[in-house]
Structure formats: structure tokens, C-alpha cells
Amino acid sequence: MHDYTEDDVKRALGALANGASIRKASREFGIPPATLFNRKSGTVPHRQASKGQQRLTPAQEEQLCGWIYVQDALGLRPTAPQVKVIATTLLRASGDDRPLGKHWLDGFLRRNPSVKLHKVRGPDSKSLDPKPVVDVDVDALSEPPAHVI
Structure with a gap:
């Protein structure tokens, strides 16, 4: 299980939108770089994707x-x-x-x-x-x- 919340991911995505690199946002918010890359590319969170x-x-x-x-x-x-x-x-x-x-x-x-x-x-x-x-x-x-x- 991971130690970050959906709010952390949203804040990290906001930092990316403001020009931060994936690596910097990853370190700052404690989120794996692959997760940030995937979410920036439009991947839906697992909980939301598995609702069906x-x-x-x-x-x-x-x-x-x-x-x-x-x-x-x-x-x-x-x-x-x-x-x-x-x-x-x-x-x-x-x-x-x-x-x-x-x-x-x-x-x-x-x-x-x-x-x-x-x-x-x-x-x-x-x-x-x-x-x-x-x-x-x-x-x-x-x-x-x-x-x-």
C-alpha cells in the first residue's frame, strides 16, 4: 500500500502544471515518478477504474x-x-x-x-x-x- 493520498497526487499534478519536473514533484510529494507520469498522461486511479x-x-x-x-x-x-x-x-x-x-x-x-x-x-x-x-x-x-x- 502506498503512503500518499489522492490529494497529494492532485497537488503534485498542479506542481507539474506550474512547470515542476516529474522527478522534483515526485520527491516533494512522495509519489512514485511512474505514477505521476501515468496520471499526467491521463491514466485513471485504480479505485475509479475498477468501479465497474x-x-x-x-x-x-x-x-x-x-x-x-x-x-x-x-x-x-x-x-x-x-x-x-x-x-x-x-x-x-x-x-x-x-x-x-x-x-x-x-x-x-x-x-x-x-x-x-x-x-x-x-x-x-x-x-x-x-x-x-x-x-x-x-x-x-x-x-x-x-x-x-
Whole structure:
């Protein structure tokens, strides 16, 4: 993983537009020269280019986050399998019957950092198969859309 943000890249591209060399902007903003060269040439960031490969649309992911937010507000912390069931339901409603991949939840959590995966603690921690649960950082979420509730 890299140590620079999209804002760093934008500032470096601004410096290039003002006459700085790729090498100088690379050192100044901590971005690999190849990345700056490619972005200056019009290459789209990976996250943006791969949006078409995501199973859920951004609107569906927003709905799923809203559902998690509501469940958490009700004190019903959803488990990872429950989140996958709701995601599959959203996909089927849009005509997609393919199952989610085994790493889909990891990608969902990476794209939605306000939703965190935790393991159950307390009395359930003594069970042989502790079930992971999804926890929501309420401060990082906005109110869910009315149609989600």
C-alpha cells in the first residue's frame, strides 16, 4: 500500500502544471515518478477504474451501510453473514444471481471505512466458533436515506 493520498497526487499534478519536473514533484510529494507520469498522461486511479467491477453499485452499498446503521441503532449488531445475505438480496433485486466472492466483505469494508468488523467479546468469546460482527462508527456516517428505514 502506498503512503500518499489522492490529494497529494492532485497537488503534485498542479506542481507539474506550474512547470515542476516529474522527478522534483515526485520527491516533494512522495509519489512514485511512474505514477505521476501515468496520471499526467491521463491514466485513471485504480479505485475509479475498477468501479465497474464492483458487484454492488455505490447506491446499493449506501443502502447496505444504511441498513447496518439502522440495525446498529436498534442494538442488533449484524454479523458478517447477515451483511452478505442483505448484499445478495440487493443483487438479486437487480437481476444478479451470482454468489458474492469469498473476499467481497473485505472489499466492502475497505471501501466503507465507517463499518468495522469485530469479533464477539464476553460470554460468546468462550464458544468454539466466535462469530464476527459488523460495528458501525456512527460519527462517520450520515443519516441513512429515508427509504432505507
